[in-house]
Amino acid sequence: xxxxxxxxxxxxxxxxxxPLSDVARLMRDQHVGAVIVxxxxxxxxxxxxxxxxxxxxxxxxxxxxxxxxxxxxxxxxRKPLVIAENESVDGAIAHLRARGVxxxxxxxxxxxxxxxxxxxxxxxxxxxxxxxxxxxxxRQPRTETG
Numbered sequence: 001x002x003x004x005x006x007x008x009x010x011x012x013x014x015x016x017x018x019p020l021s022d023v024a025r026l027m028r029d030q031h032v033g034a035v036i037v038x039x040x041x042x043x044x045x046x047x048x049x050x051x052x053x054x055x056x057x058x059x060x061x062x063x064x065x066x067x068x069x070x071x072x073x074x075x076x077x078r079k080p081l082v083i084a085e086n087e088s089v090d091g092a093i094a095h096l097r098a099r100g101v102x103x104x105x106x107x108x109x110x111x112x113x114x115x116x117x118x119x120x121x122x123x124x125x126x127x128x129x130x131x132x133x134x135x136x137x138x139r140q141p142r143t144e145t146g
Contacts, residue, residue, distance in 0.1 A: 003092045004085040006125055007106040007115035013038045016048065016073030023072050024056050036105050036116060037076040044112035047105035049076030082107045085114055093122055 013036040014023050023035060034052045038045035051072055059075040060067060081104040083092050096104060096119060106115040 001089055001125070002086050003083055003089065003106055003117045004114075006089070006121045007085070007117040008121070009115045011036050011105070011113070011116035013045065013047075013113065014051075014072050015039070016071065016076070018072040019068045020051075020056060020059060020070040020072060020075055021067035023051055024053075024067060027053060027056075034103050034116075035072075036080075036113065037072050038113060044108075044114070046111055047080055047082055047107065047113050049073070049078050050080040050101075050103065050105070051076050052103075080105060082111075083117055084109070089122060089125060092117055096122075 012026060012030045012032050012034075014026065016037055016039055018037075027033065027035060034050055036047050037049035037051060039048050040046075049072070055075055055077065056067070059070055063070060081095060081099045081101055083095055083104045083106050085106050085108055087095070092104075096102065102119040104117055105113055106117050108114050
């Protein structure tokens with residue numbers, strides 16, 4: 001299975017010029033811990049950064065400024081890990097582990113944003129597969145004695 005079937009196809013995103021106060025409010029309202037920062041390109045937007053709730057706290061403490069005076073582009077993590085939509089689950093896990101991140105934008109072959117994959121999405125998928133295997137193992141003794 002590829003990440004295309006697992007990713008959130010409606011990720012929360014903001015433009016680079018968005019005030020950080022708007023980003024924080026959006027994260028609260030959408031119940032998310034991260035947003036993708038985008039720039040418009042031909043077709044769909046392209047992921048140019050990520051902002052997590054931790055980034056907002058860190059920016060507030062470093063800048064000691066009103067969040068409305070800080071922009072998404074000034075606070076974002078630049079050059080985020082992006083994962084191709086045809087990447088395998090195992091490959092996505094390896095990429096997240098190698099970069100030490102929990103979320104990554106998912107992109108089409110032309111680099112446009114199509115979604116967001118998280119460690120939670122991947123863990124849920126792997127857990128379901130393991131549960132299926134456990135069910136097989138749990139049934140085996142019954143089928144041998146029945």
